[in-house]
Amino acid sequence: MARRSRGPAAAFALIALLSCGDFASAEGVTIPNFWNPRTRQERMETQPSARAVRFLTDDEFPPLHFAGPDGAPTGFVVELARAVCERLAMTCTVQARRFDTLLDALADRQGDVVAAAIPLTPALRARFLATRPYFRWPARFAARTDRNQPAPSAAALAGRSVGVVGGSAHAAYLKAFFPGAVAKDFTDLATAEGALRRGEVDYVFADGLNLALWIGGVEAANCCAFTGGDYLENRYFGEGIGLVTRADEPALSRALDDALQRLWDEGKYAELYLRFFPLSPF
Structure with a gap:
């Protein structure tokens, strides 16, 4: 998916405007649903991680991930990652890095999860684990x-x-x-x-x-x-994007997948979607 370059001013303007799958609709905005209802019977009980989980992202791709007015990372993907952490009662940090370095940083253990618009591909799955898609490119x-x-x-x-x-x-x-x-x-x-x-x-x-x-x-x-x-x-x-972890972190990947499903069921996904997509691409 081609990345449209938008500077900080465009990101701030977007913030000012903000106050597969099945689809829901709210306030005239179509909200995609990428989750299979059958997985609700397969849920696992997750325990809070004893360590802080380090999320890596990029801050130059609004509305998915960009630098907010205070310079901290925000955007749909970033706030979804934060909601996942809250749902799992995990302590998390979010650090912005250059987009093309994210996977290498994950492999080098400089972070634990990549939350960014990196397409799910066979090549990526050969190196890493990933959740089911939480966003796709229509x-x-x-x-x-x-x-x-x-x-x-x-x-x-x-x-x-x-x-x-x-x-x-x-x-x-x-x-x-x-x-x-x-x-x-x-x-x-x-x-x-x-x-x-x-x-x-x-x-x-x-x-x-x-x-x-x-x-x-x-x-x-x-x-x-x-x-x-x-x-x-x-x-x-393509398949879309998911949360990416190292291949030696299957329990973390399963917990993230479960949390994403729960956030959809509880309406948190829709809340964040409406916040960042006043005009839905779906």
């Missing part, structure tokens, strides 16, 4: 609100122009499942979004999180909105 279509474009389908998109980032998984998915669409390749998502805003393409098909940040921000100027549903095929868009 693909979405966006269109201008003044053009009355039909909801996306293979038939509806035939002959219509769709902006995609050239060479991306979204471009490949569009070609495979919407063969009649006229793909317009762009070098990056911001350029494709600009073309949609100016009416130069009928749709944009891209990562839902980045599109949600754009649609809800000043750059879109209320021009555009999501249309149709989300697309979550693992083969194209």
Whole structure:
């Protein structure tokens, strides 16, 4: 998933705005549910860890993880990690590091859990343990609100122009499942979004999180909105992200998984989701 760079000012502006799966809805925001109800019968009784559990994150990827006004890490992933610690009655610390050093730091025992937007892949699972996904990267279509474009389908998109980032998984998915669409390749998502805003393409098909940040921000100027549903095929868009631990920490990984399920059941996940996603990417 391409990381859209947003500086501290953008993060603070996002904070000011904030006061697979099945889905729930609250306050008009779609909340994804990645948990299997059958796992409720498999719960384990967890005991507080005798040591402080050190979480590692990155502070440059709002709204998932970023530096708050006081410089401390915050964001959906970070606050979910803190809620997990509270649910398990564990003492935890959260430390921000450069994104590309997080897994190596975990392997070198400079931390115990990585809580960041690192995709779950076979290569990652070969080195580490991970919980079930607590967030995924939905693909979405966006269109201008003044053009009355039909909801996306293979038939509806035939002959219509769709902006995609050239060479991306979204471009490949569009070609495979919407063969009649006229793909317009762009070098990056911001350029494709600009073309949609100016009416130069009928749709944009891209990562839902980045599109949600754009649609809800000043750059879109209320021009555009999501249309149709989300697309979550693992083969194209990955498994999502989970809490990552070392392979020699299976008890910790199971406890984290159990806590995430409980936070969903108790409504804490939804509370945090609504706080950080005023416009849901789902």
